[in-house]
Amino acid sequence: MIVVAGEALIDLVPSPQTALPPAPDGGSPAPGGPLPALLPRRGGGPYNTAVALGRLGSPAAFCSRISTDAFGEALLAWLRAGGVDTSLVQRGSEPTTLAVADISPDGSAGYGFYADGTADRLFALPPALPAAVRALSLGTCSLVLEPGASAYESLLRREAGRGVFTALDPNVRPGLIPDPDAYRARFRSWLPDVALLKLSEEDALWLAGAGEGPGGGRDAVLAAAKEWLAAGPAAIVLTHGGDGLTVLTPGGGELTVPGERVTVVDTIGAGDTVNAALLHRLDAHDALSRTAVAALGTEDWHDILRFAARAAAVTCSRAGAEPPFAAEVAA
Template identity: 65%
Template structure:
């Protein structure tokens, strides 16, 4: 089982042609949520660990997880509202966000009991590691599960508008790295952090339409090109990469530091290529709509 821990929210995605106030279409979202849904659609045994609202949006988000085959037994519920993220789309389909998160349900996440024995990996990222008081609980979960030997993936997916003290966040981020097996960064993340850090067993860097690369602690370096596609928007693309990386590593029995060390350059190339193809499907659709396994099988 691969557990994804973090927020779910509703993306409000603009729809229209240049109107001053475009129609905003609600889409299920949140970085960790998208990763969990993508894992389920790819056929992985996945679970979501979070706190979700009992409002209508929360019910829709929970249904989305179940429809993807994601276990929701680690989801707590609360009456507070669901976080909203208003997306703004660039000419190239890239997305920026404004968040309405004050007093929302996911911010009140509390450290759960030990994860199930079936858990092999746990993934973290985005708003959940920034917004207190939940951020401290997610951080405690990261450290606890890494200490007991679970494989951990971190995708900070940095949203500068949510970070009141950049230096404090960078210091906190550095403190997470000893507990991280696989770090996934976008080029924007790396620039904001001041470079690609050392520490995790492997670091994957995504470069948008220029593809992605991996650098491992054992010295393996591999790059693959992006899969060319007509881009509707990039919402959820990085989250799909997270899921595809985890799924690809699990298929090669490499969900451990030792397992990744045994993976040769060709193995990493296959994993990265799978992730690039999966992300391309997501980019071809409006909102975070990751692919199903059958959509990628024809290329395997």
């Protein structure tokens, strides 16, 4: 079983039918006009990852704290419909976190969060996970917002210490991080307990504290990733949006596969789908351990990354975080 731990929330996404057109000069719409309707969508990076694992056919469980409000009930129902085990979910009467999405013309999404006093922030460290757990995936807001962040961090360290394969996707939300340097130091402290680190090129630049200088972005990312590899991960996977994915391994291995060409509706949940697809395909290669990851060859990684690229493309081809089922990726 693969356990995904972290926040579940509601994304409020502008309805395509009511989204405001750009101004005549191509800029933002003029103020004072009608506002677009916002559609509630189930979301949260870890939540999306758990749903994607279930749809791909991996035995998966979700570990979080979810509100008892109507949104919370809807979040739980969707997990169960996807075949995800919810026995590790804690409940609370506090409201569900809301994330208001702002969709750019290219389909990329930015978020504003309403997270004060919400249920998922009060996550408490659970007892040891079941013996059947082979991997633990964490990331996003849950590792930023206290007091839950410290509980998730303790879960990461405890389970890594007993040999569980751990995966981390920081999925950085700068607006939630009051002290970037402190968070960067905290991120580096997690690396000895992380077996698989997956992050976007943009997140890697932010975590490295590097600017986008002319032509220097990719070089800065690779330099930082090599430093992070030396701290502990068995592999790092970098995502480059539509340009594909790269895996780096401690022995100096590096492989890039191109992205799948698709008409992008939006990119919501694409990175979370990559998380799930990587874990699902690593499991298919019987590689949910540091030793097994180290033994993977170029052909193995090519298969794993291509699978993740296909899965992400399906998610990008439809609105909201709607990860694919296994048959859709195979097709």
